Amino acid sequence: MTFFQSFGKTLGATIIFLSVCWIVVLIAFPIIFLVKESFVLPKHKSDKTIISSIVGDAQTCVLILNTFGEDKPPYVMQCERANTSAIPPKYNVPLMSIDANASVEDQKAQAQEIISAVQSIKAQEPRGYGVDNYFTMKPITLKILITTLVSGFMVTALSLIICYPVAYNMAFASNPMSRLWLFIALITPYSLVELMRIYAWASILEDYKQYSISVFLVLVYVYMLFMLFPIYNAMTSLHRNQIRAAQSLGASWVDIHRKVIIPHCKSGIAVASIMVFMLSASAFSVPRMVSRGLQGEWFAQTIYTKYFETSTGSIGAAYAVIFTSVCFIAVIAFMRRMKVKANDFTGI
Amino acid sequence: MSRVLLHIYTGIFLLFLFSPMLVMMVASFNDTSPPSAFNWQGFTIKWYSFFWESKEALFQDNVMKSIDRDRFIRCALTSLHIAVYVVPLSILLGLSGAILVTRLRTKLTSFLWWVFLSPILLPGVVVGLSTLVFWKAVGVNAGIFTIVLAHSSFIAGYCMLILISRLDKFPIEQERAAFSLGATPWQTFWRVTFPFLLPSMLSSAVIATLASVENYNTTMFVKGASCTFATEIGAMTKNVYGHPPVINALGTSIVIITLIFAILHTFAKKSEGRHGKASNVFRRS
Numbered sequence: 183m184t185f186f187q188s189f190g191k192t193l194g195a196t197i198i199f200l201s202v203c204w205i206v207v208l209i210a211f212p213i214i215f216l217v218k219e220s221f222v223l224p225k226h227k228s229d230k231t232i233i234s235s236i237v238g239d240a241q242t243c244v245l246i247l248n249t250f251g252e253d254k255p256p257y258v259m260q261c262e263r264a265n266t267s268a269i270p271p272k273y274n275v276p277l278m279s280i281d282a283n284a285s286v287e288d289q290k291a292q293a294q295e296i297i298s299a300v301q302s303i304k305a306q307e308p309r310g311y312g313v314d315n316y317f318t319m320k321p322i323t324l325k326i327l328i329t330t331l332v333s334g335f336m337v338t339a340l341s342l343i344i345c346y347p348v349a350y351n352m353a354f355a356s357n358p359m360s361r362l363w364l365f366i367a368l369i370t371p372y373s374l375v376e377l378m379r380i381y382a383w384a385s386i387l388e389d390y391k392q393y394s395i396s397v398f399l400v401l402v403y404v405y406m407l408f409m410l411f412p413i414y415n416a417m418t419s420l421h422r423n424q425i426r427a428a429q430s431l432g433a434s435w436v437d438i439h440r441k442v443i444i445p446h447c448k449s450g451i452a453v454a455s456i457m458v459f460m461l462s463a464s465a466f467s468v469p470r471m472v473s474r475g476l477q478g479e480w481f482a483q484t485i486y487t488k489y490f491e492t493s494t495g496s497i498g499a500a501y502a503v504i505f506t507s508v509c510f511i512a513v514i515a516f517m518r519r520m521k522v523k524a525n526d527f528t529g530i
Numbered sequence: 531m532s533r534v535l536l537h538i539y540t541g542i543f544l545l546f547l548f549s550p551m552l553v554m555m556v557a558s559f560n561d562t563s564p565p566s567a568f569n570w571q572g573f574t575i576k577w578y579s580f581f582w583e584s585k586e587a588l589f590q591d592n593v594m595k596s597i598d599r600d601r602f603i604r605c606a607l608t609s610l611h612i613a614v615y616v617v618p619l620s621i622l623l624g625l626s627g628a629i630l631v632t633r634l635r636t637k638l639t640s641f642l643w644w645v646f647l648s649p650i651l652l653p654g655v656v657v658g659l660s661t662l663v664f665w666k667a668v669g670v671n672a673g674i675f676t677i678v679l680a681h682s683s684f685i686a687g688y689c690m691l692i693l694i695s696r697l698d699k700f701p702i703e704q705e706r707a708a709f710s711l712g713a714t715p716w717q718t719f720w721r722v723t724f725p726f727l728l729p730s731m732l733s734s735a736v737i738a739t740l741a742s743v744e745n746y747n748t749t750m751f752v753k754g755a756s757c758t759f760a761t762e763i764g765a766m767t768k769n770v771y772g773h774p775p776v777i778n779a780l781g782t783s784i785v786i787i788t789l790i791f792a793i794l795h796t797f798a799k800k801s802e803g804r805h806g807k808a809s810n811v812f813r814r815s
Binding site: 185200213215350351366373456482495 | 549656
């Protein structure tokens with residue numbers, strides 16, 4: 183039966199409408215607006231503002247000078263500020279300034295000249311959009327980006343090594359009763375708020391917080407379930423008879439893993455690795471809490487601080503786009519290498 | 531021999547899994563702040579009584595008088611308030627996504643699956659940032675509304691995964707049987723498919739609540755001036771002296787409650803299993 187036969191026109195349309203709402207309002211539009219925002223140049227002082235501030239300074243200078251009559255004026259800040267050095271060269275305004283050693287009358291005349299010269303400029307509004315945000319990355323930020331990606335990769339590898347034997351144990355080597363208790367044992371720590379678990383580890387690893395291995399360990403711990411369950415699901419779909427057949431044919435346990443189990447579970451291992459990589463590369467709270475500043479910053483923290491640098495967060499948006507694209511490329515490269523297609527994952 | 535090694539390894543693994551929890555629980559009874567399980571100063575339950583003591587009694591203690599209990603409770607209630615909106619929304623969206631993916635077998639389906647799951651894969655900061663930018667452009671400032679939407683975008687993905695695995699096991703013959711007996715599509719859905727999915731919806735509601743209350747990365751961006759349970763804990767831990775063991779007390783209580791629920795749930799499932807699964811499916815009609 184087709185979709186609309188099963189659900190009828192109204193219900194089917196409602197289901198499609200809700201899904202479209204989810205995709206459009208919660209996923210697509212935010213991403214589109216984020217990318218659009220990354221192209222917005224942060225507002226430098228517009229030329230209009232510069233002009234009006236010079237005019238204001240010159241006018242205030244004249245006002246102050248008027249109170250001194252013929253006496254030699256002391257230092258007046260506005261008179262010093264009223265010069266045309268801040269005006270961009272494209273307007274072809276000669277460099278004019280007020281000479282502090284001249285007489286009061288001369289200074290007032292100079293101020294008037296500046297006002298009339300500057301007010302005649304037709305100011306151009308700054309260009310709103312451009313790709314400049316993407317090239318503002320300093321070398322140290324690039325270093326943080328690369329370090330974060332490498333660390334994400336190492337956390338994934340560590341997590342795979344730690345969780346694979348446990349998944350194997352759960353899938354093949356235990357009876358249903360102990361499997362159930364193992365399930366409960368795995369879920370219970372996850373009832374805690376993630377931050378509490380991180381804090382508990384932070385207090386245990388108090389003496390080791392300057393080594394990166396401590397952050398890696400905590401990340402492995404926090405995202406363990408994401409690594410364990412896809413591999414476990416993939417392993418349970420492998421029939422035990424295949425392993426027994428391999429054993430009866432004389433395969434060692436290394437060969438059984440390498441030639442029977444791992445090729446069968448390839449998509450499960452791949453999806454688990456992708457999830458753990460994305461989650462750990464974008465780790466935000468864990469490095470901050472475990473290392474308490476003694477180790478390098480991770481890239482998600484950089485995005486956070488850069489976001490509040492401009493009023494609309496465009497630089498943070500650009501960094502976010504860069505980071506997501508790089509992670510995405512890494513994931514696609516990984517999937518190509520493992521010869522896993524996107525279609526294999528549906529249904530895990 | 532390798533089997534013994536495997537079990538020993540699993541034992542060490544479980545130790546690794548439980549040690550932070552045990553440390554946290556032990557530290558909640560220790561009379562020292564910042565919390566520590568190793569520097570034992572004396573047994574006390576004052577970190578638990580923090581929640582019901584009067585203001586004057588709290589003021590006597592050096593550590594507890596600096597904690598703003600009212601603010602903390604207010605933030606925790608905000609988290610629950612947010613969860614009240616997030617859970618139904620996520621289940622609704624997750625359900626429609628799950629039905630679409632399992633029933634609509636076109637070339638588009640696999641791509642759709644990835645799109646639905648993308649908020650989970652994207653970094654939490656990117657989800658929060660994009661939600662904030664979009665709604666600011668539309669005119670809505672950061673606050674409870676943006677938090678609800680940011681949470682729902684990826685929690686609906688979790689719900690969808692749970693519902694897909696349940697929906698895959700749905701015996702499609704029941705649907706055809708209902709049609710042949712003269713039911714309309716809506717009646718079939720409401721009386722056959724929906725009750726079948728109810729246990730999965732319950733577990734996805736639990737997971738959605740937990741995921742919403744504990745989320746930190748995304749919430750930090752979209753919260754604006756408001757606060758949630760997780761951001762409060764995060765703010766407390768930024769304190770140089772660490773958070774007071776009040777948090778440990780809270781965590782221990784949560785663990786014990788969850789343990790009780792899990793054990794009750796297991797025994798309920800076992801007694802249901804004794805009567806046979808088939809009889810439960812048909813019990814509704």
